[in-house]
Amino acid sequence: MRHIISILIENEAGALSRVAGLFSARGYNIESLSVAPTEDASLSRMTLVTRGSEEIVEQITKQLNKLVDVVKLLDLTEGAHIEREMMLIKVRATDSSERDEIKRLADIYRGNIIDVSKTSYVIELTGHNGKLDSFIQSLGDIPILETVRCGSMGIPRGEKSLHL
Amino acid sequence: MELSGAEILVQFLKDEGVECVFGYPGGSVLHIYDELYKQEDIKHVLVRHEQAAAHAADGYARTSGKLGVVLVTSGPGVTNAVTGIATAYMDSIPMVVITGQVPTAVIGSDAFQEVDTVGITRPCSKHNFLVKDARDIAITLKKAFHLATTGRPGPVVVDIPKDVTDPNVKVPYSYLETISMRSYHPKVKGNARQIRRAVQLILSAKRPVIYSGGGVILSGAANSLTEITRVLNIPVTSTLMGLGGYPAADRQFLGMLGMHGTYEANMAMHECDVLIAIGARFDDRVTGKIEKFCPDAKIVHIDIDPASISKTVKVDVPIVGDVDSVLAEMLQLLRSTGSELNPVELKQWWALIDKWRATDCLAYDHDSDLIKPQFVVEKLWEITGGDAFISTDVGQHQMWAAQFYKFDKPSRFVTSGGLGTMGFGLPAAMGIQFANPGADVACITGEGSIQMCIQELSTCFQYMLPLKIINLNNRYLGMVRQWQEFFYGSRYSHSYMDALPDFVKLAESYGHVGMYIEKPADVEGALKEAFALKDRLVFLDFITDQTENVYPMIAAGKAHHEMEMSPKSVLI
Numbered sequence: 001m002r003h004i005i006s007i008l009i010e011n012e013a014g015a016l017s018r019v020a021g022l023f024s025a026r027g028y029n030i031e032s033l034s035v036a037p038t039e040d041a042s043l044s045r046m047t048l049v050t051r052g053s054e055e056i057v058e059q060i061t062k063q064l065n066k067l068v069d070v071v072k073l074l075d076l077t078e079g080a081h082i083e084r085e086m087m088l089i090k091v092r093a094t095d096s097s098e099r100d101e102i103k104r105l106a107d108i109y110r111g112n113i114i115d116v117s118k119t120s121y122v123i124e125l126t127g128h129n130g131k132l133d134s135f136i137q138s139l140g141d142i143p144i145l146e147t148v149r150c151g152s153m154g155i156p157r158g159e160k161s162l163h164l
Numbered sequence: 165m166e167l168s169g170a171e172i173l174v175q176f177l178k179d180e181g182v183e184c185v186f187g188y189p190g191g192s193v194l195h196i197y198d199e200l201y202k203q204e205d206i207k208h209v210l211v212r213h214e215q216a217a218a219h220a221a222d223g224y225a226r227t228s229g230k231l232g233v234v235l236v237t238s239g240p241g242v243t244n245a246v247t248g249i250a251t252a253y254m255d256s257i258p259m260v261v262i263t264g265q266v267p268t269a270v271i272g273s274d275a276f277q278e279v280d281t282v283g284i285t286r287p288c289s290k291h292n293f294l295v296k297d298a299r300d301i302a303i304t305l306k307k308a309f310h311l312a313t314t315g316r317p318g319p320v321v322v323d324i325p326k327d328v329t330d331p332n333v334k335v336p337y338s339y340l341e342t343i344s345m346r347s348y349h350p351k352v353k354g355n356a357r358q359i360r361r362a363v364q365l366i367l368s369a370k371r372p373v374i375y376s377g378g379g380v381i382l383s384g385a386a387n388s389l390t391e392i393t394r395v396l397n398i399p400v401t402s403t404l405m406g407l408g409g410y411p412a413a414d415r416q417f418l419g420m421l422g423m424h425g426t427y428e429a430n431m432a433m434h435e436c437d438v439l440i441a442i443g444a445r446f447d448d449r450v451t452g453k454i455e456k457f458c459p460d461a462k463i464v465h466i467d468i469d470p471a472s473i474s475k476t477v478k479v480d481v482p483i484v485g486d487v488d489s490v491l492a493e494m495l496q497l498l499r500s501t502g503s504e505l506n507p508v509e510l511k512q513w514w515a516l517i518d519k520w521r522a523t524d525c526l527a528y529d530h531d532s533d534l535i536k537p538q539f540v541v542e543k544l545w546e547i548t549g550g551d552a553f554i555s556t557d558v559g560q561h562q563m564w565a566a567q568f569y570k571f572d573k574p575s576r577f578v579t580s581g582g583l584g585t586m587g588f589g590l591p592a593a594m595g596i597q598f599a600n601p602g603a604d605v606a607c608i609t610g611e612g613s614i615q616m617c618i619q620e621l622s623t624c625f626q627y628m629l630p631l632k633i634i635n636l637n638n639r640y641l642g643m644v645r646q647w648q649e650f651f652y653g654s655r656y657s658h659s660y661m662d663a664l665p666d667f668v669k670l671a672e673s674y675g676h677v678g679m680y681i682e683k684p685a686d687v688e689g690a691l692k693e694a695f696a697l698k699d700r701l702v703f704l705d706f707i708t709d710q711t712e713n714v715y716p717m718i719a720a721g722k723a724h725h726e727m728e729m730s731p732k733s734v735l736i
Binding site (some may be wrong): 009010013014017018021025055058059062063065066068069070071164 | 282283286287290291294311345346347348469470471473474475478
């Protein structure tokens, strides 16, 4: 099953490699990983998407908790939560009908065209990762020049939150 | 107080009460070595190879109740020490390893003797640090000591670039008595509800067995374990790491369990209805085939490391906490309720166990013209009154040591259980002797293992360590040979130890006493003579039967009740 785990970790050199190293050493799989400092500069927040049986995910959370740099973690999959991912995608856009079609698609998916050249558009799109996949599918024959995705981020709904 | 980084480091070690450091100098730790030279409070032991420094600190830690301290230089100093660090990590031994690093300005430039110490030691240490400023040395070392000794103990590496210990850069220093880290709060006390559930389950058992591990030794819980076992009057078996946690000569002790465990211990595991795992981690050498492990048992598991619980075997009542603290609470609860197990059921259980015991699964040939390795260990046990500190290397001799030296006290048996490191025995024995001057220390080894750290005979001579080296010399990598005999059609691929040195002359050339023993009748006399030499290291080269195998044995993929038995044991 797919699990999305949020981790508060000391914002120190090597913290990321401790997490990545744990996954490779124990043969766990990382589907995506995104990390950045929080409002408290001494802490980073990491969102990690992994897959495994209940037993494996239990071991993953225990092993993560055991890392000395990990301050706190939460398996978001255990409760209601919001998940978002951002994508920047560069597509070929030369003739006007192609350009219109891309603009329409971007609007439907509530994306923004953030860069325009004579031959290309860059579209910024945010949403659940399934929505981003669907957008790519919808592009059909339009040639994709580049795709950048940040990996999923998540936050619990309502009162529940992951903080110190 | 303004001090240089090197001064702070040495002062900190003094303030922490460190008495002994095992190390080897080199370029990036020269400032530190210069400070060590100027003082007399801390004894520095100069080993002959950095691996031995870590093993010696490990042996010191296991038998002193203090943590071991290692000091090595950057690059090869670190990579040599890695085997020792990984050994301590697998066996949860408290250790702080201080490593030199190239100056901060050249880190990452492939400088001379540069290696990514933090990267290399990350997966084999509890935690590690790179100190980039002299002002951070004291607090980082404090964290390292705290991490190494609390929770599930382990080695912590502190990597210090040379410029950070520069004698010309002075910064303020004051000793911190305590430290707290927001991301690290090991649990000591067990959950009261879980403890109650565990006690209820144990009291309802008909065929209970205690499976005790190294956590009992590390937590100092031998007395509590002994008490609760006696109060309940139930059988107890131990892992390799747990030996000595319960007196081996006692009736309630079933011997070691697992791959080379006793028949009675493994059968009791297979047939039990309640298993009480205490400070043990269900290692594959213990469980055998996991699907057939304790098929009828409800399992209680007490461990300080939550990640050890339900890692390989799903348990019914997990208790996270310090073993000694949890056992004390369980005892209190048992006493206050005054309940006991059903005496009729328990009597039947003991009768069954005594029947298994009658197989005499450790029997061996006493009439052989060749020295049986088991006989040497048995005699060693007799002659030392069962009270020596024993270190081992890895292989057949290690198993015979575990089976035939009956440990009555904790921290007497020092062996590389998790990593299985050949070369561990001799340097570990050095550490033991430093921690216990005047005590009898013996290293049970083989001609294969001993050669992996043989250079330490020189260290032993420098510090006049009167170790007794019991070399069970069968001219084979015995355990490899045994597996090749059983599972590879007796094709002894590269397990014969050809071109062995004359160990007697080798010992003598290092300044020690060497003895060559090839007749069973001479074993006892040689051991007595060796232990009478109180101030000399004696290397006893016992020429043993090459064909001897370790029994019982659970082959890979087999369950506890599927043991290969010794031809000498009584089948029932």
